[in-house]
Amino acid sequence: MELFVQQLLDGIVKGSIYALIALGYTMVYGIVELINFAHGDIFMLGSFIALAVLGWFGVAINPQNQAGLVQGGFFPTLIIIVLTLLIAMLLTGIIGVLVERIAYRPLRNAPRLAPLISAIGMSFILQNIGQIWHGPAAVSYPEVFPTGTIHVTSGISVAWKDIFVVVVCVMLMVILQTFVQRTKLGKAMRATAQDYDTSKLMGINVNMTITLTFFIGALLAGAAGLIYGLSIHSMQFTIGAQAGLKAFTAAVLGGIGNIPGAMLGGFLIGIVEAMSDQYISSAWTPVVVFGILILILTLRPSGLLGQQVPERA
Amino acid sequence: MQATTPVNEPLKQQIISQQQGEPMLDVRGIETYYGNIRALAGISLKIFNGEVVTLIGANGAGKTTTLRTISGITPPRRGTITLNGQRIDRVAPEQIVRRGMSHAPEGRRIFSRMSVQENLEMGAFARNDRAAIAEDMERVLTLFPRLRERLQQKGGLLSGGEQQMLAIGRALMSRPKLLLLDEPSMGLSPILIETIFQIVSDINKQGTTILLVEQNALQALSVSHRGYVMQTGQIVLEDTGANLLKSEMVRKAYLGEE
Ligand SMILES: Nc1ncnc2c1ncn2[C@@H]1O[C@H](COP(=O)(O)OP(=O)(O)O)[C@@H](O)[C@H]1O
Numbered sequence: 001m002e003l004f005v006q007q008l009l010d011g012i013v014k015g016s017i018y019a020l021i022a023l024g025y026t027m028v029y030g031i032v033e034l035i036n037f038a039h040g041d042i043f044m045l046g047s048f049i050a051l052a053v054l055g056w057f058g059v060a061i062n063p064q065n066q067a068g069l070v071q072g073g074f075f076p077t078l079i080i081i082v083l084t085l086l087i088a089m090l091l092t093g094i095i096g097v098l099v100e101r102i103a104y105r106p107l108r109n110a111p112r113l114a115p116l117i118s119a120i121g122m123s124f125i126l127q128n129i130g131q132i133w134h135g136p137a138a139v140s141y142p143e144v145f146p147t148g149t150i151h152v153t154s155g156i157s158v159a160w161k162d163i164f165v166v167v168v169c170v171m172l173m174v175i176l177q178t179f180v181q182r183t184k185l186g187k188a189m190r191a192t193a194q195d196y197d198t199s200k201l202m203g204i205n206v207n208m209t210i211t212l213t214f215f216i217g218a219l220l221a222g223a224a225g226l227i228y229g230l231s232i233h234s235m236q237f238t239i240g241a242q243a244g245l246k247a248f249t250a251a252v253l254g255g256i257g258n259i260p261g262a263m264l265g266g267f268l269i270g271i272v273e274a275m276s277d278q279y280i281s282s283a284w285t286p287v288v289v290f291g292i293l294i295l296i297l298t299l300r301p302s303g304l305l306g307q308q309v310p311e312r313a
Numbered sequence: 314m315q316a317t318t319p320v321n322e323p324l325k326q327q328i329i330s331q332q333q334g335e336p337m338l339d340v341r342g343i344e345t346y347y348g349n350i351r352a353l354a355g356i357s358l359k360i361f362n363g364e365v366v367t368l369i370g371a372n373g374a375g376k377t378t379t380l381r382t383i384s385g386i387t388p389p390r391r392g393t394i395t396l397n398g399q400r401i402d403r404v405a406p407e408q409i410v411r412r413g414m415s416h417a418p419e420g421r422r423i424f425s426r427m428s429v430q431e432n433l434e435m436g437a438f439a440r441n442d443r444a445a446i447a448e449d450m451e452r453v454l455t456l457f458p459r460l461r462e463r464l465q466q467k468g469g470l471l472s473g474g475e476q477q478m479l480a481i482g483r484a485l486m487s488r489p490k491l492l493l494l495d496e497p498s499m500g501l502s503p504i505l506i507e508t509i510f511q512i513v514s515d516i517n518k519q520g521t522t523i524l525l526v527e528q529n530a531l532q533a534l535s536v537s538h539r540g541y542v543m544q545t546g547q548i549v550l551e552d553t554g555a556n557l558l559k560s561e562m563v564r565k566a567y568l569g570e571e
Pocket residue numbers: 347350352370371372373374375376377378379
């Protein structure tokens with residue numbers, strides 16, 4: 001039982017990161033009906049950017065002291081992390097906007113295959129940028145949190161950094177959901193996702209709204225980049241393809257285009273992975289994950305939370 | 314169907330007096346293409362402040378394209394469109410709505426995954442005057458009490474008639490001086506059609522100028538001051554609503570008379 005709960009907690013931690021990345025896939029798909037294949041790589045660059053920002057704040061890998069790299073105790077650490085998070089999100093968001101401008105907008109009215117190809121091309125370009133920046137090998141990420149774990153019971157423990165991961169991810173999801181549901185711009189995004197022409201008639205600038213959607217998706221990927229780095233301590237230019245594929249799976253599982261669906265899908269994939277690692281074998285985990293995806297798509301092609309209301313009555 | 318009373322004499326006087334000023338909307342020689350296919354072959358029409366003007370014509374004549382061209386969705390390749398003295402033929406649709414024109418498109422185009430209230434809010438997207446928006450929301454809900462009952466329901470779950478009311482209400486939320494309505498009676502029951510035309514008339518009496526596109530020529534022309542008849546991308550006839558109702562061509566083509 002304790003083992004099960006422990007795996008569940010680990011799954012939630014992993015899953016919250018997948019969910020954060022999945023949101024970018026699903027939001028962009030929702031508004032332009034395009035799988036942004038470069039999104040995983042935006043996440044990877046976000047992580048490198050966050051690492052650089054940590055460096056500006058003087059947080060770097062210290063060979064003498066692998067743990068506790070920030071001086072001055074707990075609060076300065078937290079402040080630096082929050083600032084890094086915000087700066088990395090902003091810079092990564094700008095990358096998302098550039099990707100849209102360069103690779104997708106010129107092809108807005110082209111046949112559907114064209115933006116798909118340019119999405120894949122963009123993915124390679126961003127991976128190459130990552131590789132040129134940090135080389136092909138894995139890059140270490142500093143350990144900034146207290147390394148101890150909190151023992152809930154003898155068999156269940158939670159690391160400080162795990163609490164950070166889940167708190168930040170959930171906070172960002174709540175902010176996103178509030179933004180999309182309650183604010184005028186959020187509503188404009190939802191309207192644009194349904195009908196460009198009618199949105200224009202309402203006075204919505206559709207191009208700007210699409211840009212905003214890419215920006216927000218990349219913001220979240222930037223946040224995920226920092227969080228992933230601080231959690232796993234290792235980053236590589238290929239991580240975008242790996243984590244990106246899982247996040248994309250999460251988005252499809254939840255119902256692509258559906259924001260709560262991406263969150264649900266992310267957590268589910270994380271939990272399934274953790275359970276499979278424990279009870280089956282980590283070698284089989286990808287099979288289990290994609291097997292479940294195929295099963296759900298066969299039974300419910302629109303995903304778990306696919307559109308419940310008809311597109312147009 | 315009961316014949317409706319033609320436009321009365323005082324109304325005709327009013328029409329003449331109105332037409333002496335500058336037109337609110339002045340469309341001159343617009344040509345609009347879909348790819349290489351010309352849908353509008355030089356349309357000219359004028360709408361004066363306070364009027365209801367109807368555009369009738371067979372399916373595929375180009376009525377919808379005319380409205381879409383005026384509201385900026387499909388800009389014309391040639392010709393000019395002037396709204397209140399300002400050229401709008403190269404202005405983006407999201408800016409045109411800010412200049413006092415609103416377009417309830419063909420097929421209603423409700424945001425089906427958004428609530429009725431959100432749909433109405435989107436209609437006021439171009440505005441920032443919160444208090445006045447709340448007033449207009451109240452006005453629309455008074456005009457369409459059904460919508461008040463369904464305020465939190467998703468637009469996609471409304472009936473056809475309710476969706477049409479929502480589409481008109483949403484278009485009113487930008488507080489337009491000129492309202493374009495594309496086939497508001499499409500797919501509705503005769504009783505509902507009656508209601509919709511009554512409401513169109515009421516909206517006009519409350520001070521909104523209306524350009525109406527309709528298949529339902531009889532009812533549309535009877536609430537209109539003037540009308541235009543379109544055929545394959547051109548205007549072939551223009552007259553007062555009453556005269557068009559009397560015209561042999563209209564009676565044959567659109568009222569099913571031999
Ligand atoms: N999106 C489009 N692409 C290509 N042709 C179109 C499109 N919309 C309309 N048309 C063509 O333009 C002409 C006018 O159509 P439309 O304006 O919809 O007429 P109406 O509203 O009078 O029925 C028709 O021949 C129609 O086939």
